[in-house]
Amino acid sequence: MIETPHVDWLALSPTLALLGASAIALLGAVTVPRAALRVFSVAVTGVGFVVSGVFAGVVFDRSPDPTVLLSESMTRDQLGALAAIVLAGIGLVVVLVSWGDGRKDHVGEYYALLAASGAGMVFIVSASSLMTMFLALEWFSIALYVLCALDTHRRESLEAGLKYLIIGSFGSGVLLFGCALVYGSTGELGFSAIREATGADDPLFVTGMAMILAGLAFKVSAAPFHMWTPDVYQGAPTSVTAFMAGATKVAALVLTLRILVTAFPEQAEIWTVAVAVLAVASLAIGNLAAIAQRDVKRMLAYSSVSHAGFLLIAIAANSDDGATSLLYYLIPYAAATVGAFAIVASRERELGRPVSIAALEGLGWERPFIGVGLWVFMLSLAGFPLTGGFLGKLFVFSAIYEAGWWWLVVLGVLATALSLAYYLNIVRALYMRSGEVASGTVVAAGGSPPRDLLLDGAVAAGIVVTVGSFFFVQPLVDLARDAAASLPL
Amino acid sequence: MLTTLLIVVPLVAALVVWVLPLSAESTAGLALLGALAEVGLWVGGARNFDFSSQEQQYSASREWFSDLGISYSVGLYGFQYWLVGLTVVVGAAAVGYAMWVGRDRPRAYYGLVLFLVGSLVGVFSSQDLLLFYVFFEAMLIPIYVLVGVWGGPRRVQATVTFVLYTMTGSLLMLASIIAFGISQGTFELADLGTSSNDWIFLGFLAAFFVKAPLLPFHGWLRLAYTEAPPEIAAILSGVVSKAAVFGLVWIVLPHFPEPVDDLRGLVLVLAAATLVYGSLLAFRQPDIRGVVAYSSMAQMGLIVLGIFSVNDLGLDGAILHSVNHGLVSAGFFLLAGMIETRAGSGEFARLGGLAKGRPALATVVLILGMFTLAVPGSSNFAGEFAILAGVFQRGWGYAAVGAAAIVLAAMYALRLISAILHDRRAGGSASEPGDLVGGELALVLPLVAILAVLSAWPALVTERSFPLDQPRSFIAGQEQAP
Numbered sequence: 001m002i003e004t005p006h007v008d009w010l011a012l013s014p015t016l017a018l019l020g021a022s023a024i025a026l027l028g029a030v031t032v033p034r035a036a037l038r039v040f041s042v043a044v045t046g047v048g049f050v051v052s053g054v055f056a057g058v059v060f061d062r063s064p065d066p067t068v069l070l071s072e073s074m075t076r077d078q079l080g081a082l083a084a085i086v087l088a089g090i091g092l093v094v095v096l097v098s099w100g101d102g103r104k105d106h107v108g109e110y111y112a113l114l115a116a117s118g119a120g121m122v123f124i125v126s127a128s129s130l131m132t133m134f135l136a137l138e139w140f141s142i143a144l145y146v147l148c149a150l151d152t153h154r155r156e157s158l159e160a161g162l163k164y165l166i167i168g169s170f171g172s173g174v175l176l177f178g179c180a181l182v183y184g185s186t187g188e189l190g191f192s193a194i195r196e197a198t199g200a201d202d203p204l205f206v207t208g209m210a211m212i213l214a215g216l217a218f219k220v221s222a223a224p225f226h227m228w229t230p231d232v233y234q235g236a237p238t239s240v241t242a243f244m245a246g247a248t249k250v251a252a253l254v255l256t257l258r259i260l261v262t263a264f265p266e267q268a269e270i271w272t273v274a275v276a277v278l279a280v281a282s283l284a285i286g287n288l289a290a291i292a293q294r295d296v297k298r299m300l301a302y303s304s305v306s307h308a309g310f311l312l313i314a315i316a317a318n319s320d321d322g323a324t325s326l327l328y329y330l331i332p333y334a335a336a337t338v339g340a341f342a343i344v345a346s347r348e349r350e351l352g353r354p355v356s357i358a359a360l361e362g363l364g365w366e367r368p369f370i371g372v373g374l375w376v377f378m379l380s381l382a383g384f385p386l387t388g389g390f391l392g393k394l395f396v397f398s399a400i401y402e403a404g405w406w407w408l409v410v411l412g413v414l415a416t417a418l419s420l421a422y423y424l425n426i427v428r429a430l431y432m433r434s435g436e437v438a439s440g441t442v443v444a445a446g447g448s449p450p451r452d453l454l455l456d457g458a459v460a461a462g463i464v465v466t467v468g469s470f471f472f473v474q475p476l477v478d479l480a481r482d483a484a485a486s487l488p489l
Numbered sequence: 490m491l492t493t494l495l496i497v498v499p500l501v502a503a504l505v506v507w508v509l510p511l512s513a514e515s516t517a518g519l520a521l522l523g524a525l526a527e528v529g530l531w532v533g534g535a536r537n538f539d540f541s542s543q544e545q546q547y548s549a550s551r552e553w554f555s556d557l558g559i560s561y562s563v564g565l566y567g568f569q570y571w572l573v574g575l576t577v578v579v580g581a582a583a584v585g586y587a588m589w590v591g592r593d594r595p596r597a598y599y600g601l602v603l604f605l606v607g608s609l610v611g612v613f614s615s616q617d618l619l620l621f622y623v624f625f626e627a628m629l630i631p632i633y634v635l636v637g638v639w640g641g642p643r644r645v646q647a648t649v650t651f652v653l654y655t656m657t658g659s660l661l662m663l664a665s666i667i668a669f670g671i672s673q674g675t676f677e678l679a680d681l682g683t684s685s686n687d688w689i690f691l692g693f694l695a696a697f698f699v700k701a702p703l704l705p706f707h708g709w710l711r712l713a714y715t716e717a718p719p720e721i722a723a724i725l726s727g728v729v730s731k732a733a734v735f736g737l738v739w740i741v742l743p744h745f746p747e748p749v750d751d752l753r754g755l756v757l758v759l760a761a762a763t764l765v766y767g768s769l770l771a772f773r774q775p776d777i778r779g780v781v782a783y784s785s786m787a788q789m790g791l792i793v794l795g796i797f798s799v800n801d802l803g804l805d806g807a808i809l810h811s812v813n814h815g816l817v818s819a820g821f822f823l824l825a826g827m828i829e830t831r832a833g834s835g836e837f838a839r840l841g842g843l844a845k846g847r848p849a850l851a852t853v854v855l856i857l858g859m860f861t862l863a864v865p866g867s868s869n870f871a872g873e874f875a876i877l878a879g880v881f882q883r884g885w886g887y888a889a890v891g892a893a894a895i896v897l898a899a900m901y902a903l904r905l906i907s908a909i910l911h912d913r914r915a916g917g918s919a920s921e922p923g924d925l926v927g928g929e930l931a932l933v934l935p936l937v938a939i940l941a942v943l944s945a946w947p948a949l950v951t952e953r954s955f956p957l958d959q960p961r962s963f964i965a966g967q968e969q970a971p
Contacts, residue, residue, distance in 0.1 A: 321556075324556075365594070379630065384626055384627075384629075384630060385622070385623035385624075385626045385627050386623070386627055386630070390623070390626075391554065394557070394619070394663075394667065395556075395557065397663075397664075397667050398557055398667050398670075398671045401667050401668060401671050402671055406668060409664050409667055409668070410664055413660045413661065413663055413664045414660070416660055417653075417656055417657050417660045420652065420653065420656050421653070424633065424649070424652060427633070427634070428637060428645060428649070431634055431637065431638050432634075432637045432638055432644070432645050432648075473553065473554045474552065474553065474554055474555055474556065477554070477556050481556070
């Protein structure tokens with residue numbers, strides 16, 4: 001009889017739930033009749049994300065101390081569990097948004113891939129060795145490449161898929177090379193084993209670390225590794241964009257935090273500076289480029305680049321407060337971003353063409369609920385009080401200030417001032433009509449489309465989280481602090 | 490508890506007005522009811538408010554974000570009670586005016602106005618630095634939309650300029666707040682110590698000088714005050730600018746004694762320059778709102794002179810003058826709106842000779858004009874006198890400039906009065922009908938009545954703003970410093 005290692009099924013349960021949902025959705029794609037396929041797939045994936053979130057909650061509850069599993073291929077801890085809960089929430093909302101897509105073909109595949117990529121993300125936030133990290137990264141990335149290109153009748157979608165595939169693979173290649181260098185110089189794969197293995201600052205080792213950071217920066221879409229972001233966000237189906245902007249960022253940032261503080265604490269002097277440089281570049285490029293955009297999805301893409309900057313500041317703090325503020329800020333950020341893309345998706349369906357800022361004109365008066373939603377999301381992304389985005393920025397800034405980097409606070413504040421120009425531009429379009437309508441832009445004929453209750457529900461959830469995280473900040477921060485405590489900070 | 494009520498009542502009213510699908514009239518009525526309830530609360534609270542106490546009153550405190558030492562902490566000292574009073578009175582007048590005019594999209598409109606009033610009350614009653622910032626920023630949200638949707642022809646430019654100016658100032662203040670609060674470990678104003686860091690100090694000044702505004706930061710003023718709906722311009726110039734007064738008196742002076750001492754000269758020069766420059770510009774404006782806008786800027790310069798003289802007289806005068814100026818400029822903006830609806834424009838070229846056959850209008854304009862030029866016996870005179878006496882102790886030059894500015898104020902106020910009421914111009918509106926009617930008088934007369942009471946008894950405010958040594962403890966420290 002072969003000795004098998006003990007498998008902690010509970011730690012794997014959030015991932016397995018989504019994998020199961022993905023498999024069932026895939027089976028359904030060929031067995032369930034066309035008429036019922038959409039209902040079936042949405043129900044299966046929706047339940048999958050809920051079950052995954054619940055399991056992650058149980059893991060969070062039962063893992064006060066981090067446990068390393070299977071020769072450090074993954075860690076069962078509250079950090080991974082909290083991130084998995086957030087990811088499951090994002091996934092569920094995206095499923096709700098996808099309902100009204102009006103997708104004619106690849107219905108089953110769409111939902112199966114969504115669940116599969118969610119499973120990869122839920123796994124990667126607990127990954128704690130170079131091998132599992134790379135596998136999980138490819139796992140969710142490949143699913144996303146396909147999702148981006150799923151609208152085969154739209155050239156933009158194919159372009160997005162191809163661009164994401166090429167640039168994403170390049171990023172993965174850099175990451176993999178970095179992993180190889182680190183493994184070569186230490187002979188270890190596990191994050192904490194790497195930490196213990198290093199003594200001197202081997203140049204190969206440091207190069208490897210830099211390449212790992214660069215590879216992750218591709219996924220985080222931090223400048224200067226953000227080149228793919230605007231094109232892919234713009235071309236991909238909007239609900240997929242929502243998922244990428246929300247979930248990929250959460251997964252990649254939590255992983256970045258985990259690997260940097262677990263595997264490379266000795267090199268903190270190097271990587272904190274590197275992360276700060278990435279953050280500053282993202283803030284500058286993201287905000288300046290966003291101002292010039294006329295397409296809402298492109299604008300939100302650059303906004304997500306700039307938010308990568310804000311969130312990386314939290315990692316650069318390299319402190320307990322920094323990790324806590326990152327985990328807190330991800331919650332209102334994800335809610336506002338996914339909510340904003342949901343609204344763009346709804347407008348897109350209504351108009352039947354890409355949503356420019358001009359196409360939002362008067363939306364606030366025509367659809368008060370959607371208008372207020374987008375208003376709240378923009379205010380949160382801009383960091384206005386009464387939304388969680390404000391406290392997130394405040395918390396991040398105070399963490400980096402305590403780390404002694406006051407100039408990052410000043411830069412962050414200036415970036416925020418710059419970002420108002422484009423966020424408030426959206427609010428302006430919503431409520432303040434320019435008066436004249438350019439010829440040939442009047443589209444909405446034949447009355448308003450039927451109300452999409454699931455999408456409204458998604459927007460409502462976004463509003464509740466965005467505003468709720470402002471008023472009930474302390475309970476959320478307590479959770480985030482518990483989660484951050486699983487890191488060796 | 491009362492303070493919380495004063496904040497929450499308009500916010501809840503805003504939500505109710507916005508959500509309930511009522512007719513335009515009922516929406517306006519409901520909003521007015523909310524605004525009047527707020528005034529009632531304030532008056533009721535005043536009866537039990539111990540103005541001679543050094544303690545914070547009606548205070549409430551709740552844990553909010555304890556990891557950073559931020560709490561919901563509100564309460565009122567004497568001078569804050571007056572600023573809140575100014576807010577609720579002007580707020581009610583503004584809602585009444587909007588009801589009188591009948592605004593489009595009433596649910597959104599009244600909701601936003603009430604939201605603005607609630608956040609202003611929050612600004613004036615915060616006892617936590619970060620809570621103050623939250624309200625300070627929150628009030629921009631309604632202003633942005635109120636000006637941008639219901640304003641005049643150049644409303645979008647006006648509102649964007651206003652928000653970009655103020656947000657840049659506020660965000661610099663946010664950086665200062667973080668640096669100050671984190672290094673002290675708390676954001677509670679009462680627990681915060683002092684700081685001698687000039688940069689942190691300048692961050693706060695940036696926000697408050699834009700808000701006031703002082704001289705180089707006033708680029709937003711003319712457009713915002715001209716393009717906003719009259720009642721919003723009334724709130725902007727009457728109340729929102731006083732957030733700067735509150736910030737300077739309650740945040741900057743007590744917590745930055747050394748920088749205040751070092752940079753006082755610079756600030757006083759800026760304030761005096763604002764006073765003169767604003768007065769001169771007011772004299773040259775071609776329309777009512779332009780005159781009131783720049784006169785408002787000049788008066789803010791005077792108030793800052795009073796604050797940065799950092800002594801009893803100057804501070805008392807600054808608070809009294811804040812209340813006076815708030816009421817006068819709010820009254821004038823409402824009047825400007827009333828005249829504009831009659832004449833179709835507020836440009837002097839198309840006005841003139843309105844006194845004939847319109848006794849009520851003529852009387853109200855004349856009275857408010859007299860207050861603006863601070864005729865002896867008016868509460869404005871008392872306020873300006875106290876400020877000038879205060880700043881005289883810092884240097885006779887500032888007092889001389891201030892006194893000269895009173896002459897300038899007389900010039901622009903008299904020009905305003907005669908341009909509206911007396912000069913007859915070709916194509917003027919003298920032949921068109923319309924004295925002020927009951928509804929309009931009901932809005933303006935209460936403001937005038939309050940001013941009359943303050944004129945008779947200015948000590949009502951001055952002796953009840955800073956009882957005994959609150960916050961004179963820090964002033965005493967200031968005066969001992971060389």
